[in-house]
Amino acid sequence: xxxxxxxxxxxxxxxxxxxxxxxxxxxxxxxxxxxxxxxxxxxxxxxxxxxxxxxxxxxxxxxxxxxxxxxxxxxxxxxxxxxxxxxxxxxxxxxxxxxxxxxxxxxxxxxxxxxxxxxxxxxxxxxxxxxxxxxxxxxxxxxxxxxxxxxxxxxxxxxxxxxxxxxxxxxxxxxxxxxxxxxxxxxxxxxxxxxxxxxxxxx
Numbered sequence: 001x002x003x004x005x006x007x008x009x010x011x012x013x014x015x016x017x018x019x020x021x022x023x024x025x026x027x028x029x030x031x032x033x034x035x036x037x038x039x040x041x042x043x044x045x046x047x048x049x050x051x052x053x054x055x056x057x058x059x060x061x062x063x064x065x066x067x068x069x070x071x072x073x074x075x076x077x078x079x080x081x082x083x084x085x086x087x088x089x090x091x092x093x094x095x096x097x098x099x100x101x102x103x104x105x106x107x108x109x110x111x112x113x114x115x116x117x118x119x120x121x122x123x124x125x126x127x128x129x130x131x132x133x134x135x136x137x138x139x140x141x142x143x144x145x146x147x148x149x150x151x152x153x154x155x156x157x158x159x160x161x162x163x164x165x166x167x168x169x170x171x172x173x174x175x176x177x178x179x180x181x182x183x184x185x186x187x188x189x190x191x192x193x194x195x196x197x198x199x200x201x202x203x
Contacts, residue, residue: 008143013076020067028064035077036060044086044158056093059084085161086171089153096149105153116120143193151186158183 019027039068043052063070065081070079090169095189144152150172157168165183172179 014072017067017072017076020064025101027074028060031076032060032065035080038077039080042081042084042161043088045066045157046085048090051091051095052088055087056084058089058090062087082171085157089171092149092153094122103185103189106146107185108188108192139194140190145192146193147186147189151182151189154179154182155186155190 016027016030019104020031036056039056040052043055045058046052047055059080063080066083070076078096144155147155153172154168157163158165163171168174169176169179174182
């Protein structure tokens, strides 16, 4: 694959895929240069920097090995996105405890009539204006990181990656109903974790 072909492949996805299937090193280098940055951004939503970089490297290697199974129905960027998310999820699972994690300590408590024991005040309409956009992003990320992995994964896929319940279930091996239940419980826990910082800023 000569230099002119590499340049054309940057703008011609079928040529790039064909080069990858032939095992061309230049095609693989072009793939990494073209999509490495955006895939790292995806991985960072799941993992901290070092693990995110490792996940991207693993994703590229997995994609290269599985390129013959790429059917071309979606853009290669969409396919790579799915591959790197899978790599990030695998790293999350490896880092989690083998002991079954409990969300209970993070959930709100309820009294006998079904109302929350400590309902708290309503959030301001624009919490990012109260706390600061960047600080709010950090606060939310820290809260998500405190969730047990099986709940964190659902939140990341549904609320951050904006996958559907069915897509999330497919990636995690869950039914759509199980995804819905986990997401509801995870959001309750996140509200408990975020309440003190959001309301303190509003005060």
